Amino acid sequence: MGTGEKGTLYNAGYENRRNLGGEGVRLGERMVPGPQLSERARRERAVLLRSVDTRTVNGGASLVRRSSMTATPETPVPLSAIEAAARTIAGKVQRTPLVRAPQFPGFPTTEIYLKLENLQWTGAFKLRGALNKILGLSPEEAARGVVAASAGNHSQGVAWAARARGIPATIVMPENASPLKVSRTRALGARVVLHGADYEEAHEHSMRLAAETGATYVHPFDDAAVIAGQGTVGLEILDDLPGVRRIVVGVGGGGLLAGIAAAVRGRGSTADLVGIQPAGADTLRASLAEGRVVVGSRPTTFADGLATRHIGNLPLQILQASKARALVADDRTIARASFLLLEHAKVLAEGAGATPLAGVIEHSELLADGPVVLVVSGGNLDPFVLDRILFIGLAAEGRLLRVRAPLKDVPGALEQFLDVARTEAANVRHILHGRESPDRPPGEVTVEVELEVRDAEHGEQVLRAYRDRGWPVERVSLGSGPTNPLTSPPSRA
Numbered sequence: 001m002g003t004g005e006k007g008t009l010y011n012a013g014y015e016n017r018r019n020l021g022g023e024g025v026r027l028g029e030r031m032v033p034g035p036q037l038s039e040r041a042r043r044e045r046a047v048l049l050r051s052v053d054t055r056t057v058n059g060g061a062s063l064v065r066r067s068s069m070t071a072t073p074e075t076p077v078p079l080s081a082i083e084a085a086a087r088t089i090a091g092k093v094q095r096t097p098l099v100r101a102p103q104f105p106g107f108p109t110t111e112i113y114l115k116l117e118n119l120q121w122t123g124a125f126k127l128r129g130a131l132n133k134i135l136g137l138s139p140e141e142a143a144r145g146v147v148a149a150s151a152g153n154h155s156q157g158v159a160w161a162a163r164a165r166g167i168p169a170t171i172v173m174p175e176n177a178s179p180l181k182v183s184r185t186r187a188l189g190a191r192v193v194l195h196g197a198d199y200e201e202a203h204e205h206s207m208r209l210a211a212e213t214g215a216t217y218v219h220p221f222d223d224a225a226v227i228a229g230q231g232t233v234g235l236e237i238l239d240d241l242p243g244v245r246r247i248v249v250g251v252g253g254g255g256l257l258a259g260i261a262a263a264v265r266g267r268g269s270t271a272d273l274v275g276i277q278p279a280g281a282d283t284l285r286a287s288l289a290e291g292r293v294v295v296g297s298r299p300t301t302f303a304d305g306l307a308t309r310h311i312g313n314l315p316l317q318i319l320q321a322s323k324a325r326a327l328v329a330d331d332r333t334i335a336r337a338s339f340l341l342l343e344h345a346k347v348l349a350e351g352a353g354a355t356p357l358a359g360v361i362e363h364s365e366l367l368a369d370g371p372v373v374l375v376v377s378g379g380n381l382d383p384f385v386l387d388r389i390l391f392i393g394l395a396a397e398g399r400l401l402r403v404r405a406p407l408k409d410v411p412g413a414l415e416q417f418l419d420v421a422r423t424e425a426a427n428v429r430h431i432l433h434g435r436e437s438p439d440r441p442p443g444e445v446t447v448e449v450e451l452e453v454r455d456a457e458h459g460e461q462v463l464r465a466y467r468d469r470g471w472p473v474e475r476v477s478l479g480s481g482p483t484n485p486l487t488s489p490p491s492r493a
């Protein structure tokens with residue numbers, strides 16, 4: 001172990017990892033006891049310990065050097081490191097806008113602002129941390145290249161930054177990673193290895209690759225240089241809106257929220273800092289409550305950017321010191337938030353980027369006072385997922401109507417049926433004309449039509465028009481009843 005500032009910083013992180021979920025965790029001077037380890041927790045701890053050992057070799061030196069200015073265990077990422085990061089990446093990233101959000105339907109009049117990191121060059125804030133880390137490598141480290149693991153956005157950030165530095169990058173992505181994110185990472189020149197069922201398994205494999213090749217492992221969130229890069233988002237928010245009262249951020253490993261927290265607290269702001277996680281990847285609440293990194297089970301959320309099993313040690317230290325809070329939102333509300341952003345703010349947000357809006361939908365007390373900034377952290381939405389979100393959103397707002405009716409199997413019957421939709425100005429999206437049904441006698445067919453209507457009232461009017469003209473139509477459910485997230489967000493205890 002080293003001594004002085006260098007040793008202090010690195011050893012603090014190392015102590016936490018050594019103790020993860022076992023003997024306890026050191027937070028500043030305090031030792032927080034850990035629970036008994038289950039078999040799975042023991043295995044996961046072993047993976048994390050291996051990751052630390054390898055980083056000691058590959059990533060430790062640059063991490064310590066960049067943070068040694070005024071870093072202490074309590075402030076592992078000082079304001080000076082974030083301001084230095086801002087200078088390092090200036091001109092190499094997009095200075096993203098902070099825009100006033102429109103009045104979303106049913107929302108209070110609180111001022112809401114959107115920090116549009118979906119407009120970042122790689123479609124997510126991740127470029128900031130990756131650039132700060134990779135531009136800070138020594139020439140010898142850079143020559144050996146970099147390795148990273150990620151479900152998508154960190155991959156693109158690392159690939160972009162490695163290309164900017166002119167060094168090779170190998171990225172391990174889970175086998176089920178979004179095809180869009182895989183192809184974009186390849187297009188940026190990185191070698192992509194698909195491995196493992198989730199981020200954690202990809203991470204484990206990438207650590208092995210780093211150990212074999214001597215390349216520097218670029219951690220997506222548990223690295224002081226990466227966190228400092230993400231913290232530049234916080235500096236920009238404060239520059240644009242010094243009076244911000246609350247900043248709401250989606251949390252995976254906690255690097256983004258921790259960077260923002262370190263920046264805003266470093267500048268003396270008392271803004272309320274709120275991290276939102278999907279219900280299927282909810283570990284920050286427990287980690288803050290227990291004062292240690294709590295490892296969850298395999299995440300279940302469509303917001304792939306937030307699908308991590310645990311937050312990082314450095315983020316946890318920073319979030320505790322900055323009194324950040326954690327809340328949870330349901331995936332269905334996240335889909336609703338993504339739809340609302342697109343429809344009303346003209347902003348394309350992937351699940352992770354829409355999660356802060358989902359958070360304030362489910363926890364309306366967050367809008368009691370403002371200004372509130374929602375960090376739209378990314379916009380890399382797979383087109384097929386976007387298609388689902390649009391369908392769910394339109395159905396929930398009553399803007400799709402699906403009807404089914406029996407028709408005589410004679411020429412012209414379908415035309416007469418569709419004529420009702422035409423006279424009611426309802427546009428046809430899909431038609432299913434089914435002859436082979438055991439329930440229908442010969443001479444009859446079933447037709448099912450999906451129509452675009454203006455709103456729920458117009459849908460009712462179209463249904464009435466069919467019935468008035470003698471068609472025995474039935475309405476086919478699109479899931480827009482009370483269980484649909486876009487019409488009724490789930491209540492949370």
Ligand SMILES: Cc1ncc(COP(=O)(O)O)c(C=O)c1O
Nearest residue numbers: 153252253254255256305377378
């Ligand atoms: C779009 C987006 N938002 C938020 C996050 C969460 O960031 P962090 O892991 O630093 O909490 C990620 C992580 O990949 C992301 O891609």
